[in-house]
Amino acid sequence: MEDPTIKPDTSILLDIVRMPMPYGKYKGTLIKHVPTYYLEWMSTQGFPAGRLGMILSTAFIIKTHGLEYLLKDIR
Secondary structure, three states: OOOOOOOOOOHHHHHHHHOEOOOOOOOOOEHHHOOHHHHHHHHHHOOOOHHHHHHHHHHHHHHHOOOHHHHOOOO
């Protein structure tokens, strides 16, 4: 049973569309534009700890499950 006091952090979606990738091959590219194959590779290596890892893993889930429409109207 889900805890009704726990609310999702919707700012993660804002970060996906606004935050540039801070390092690596796609440094400077908005996370929403980082290719799926790169996020897949990162998932095999292990996403970084903390908020950045949460942002990247959420972007990975969105892209691999065909949910990119969730990001369409967010600016």
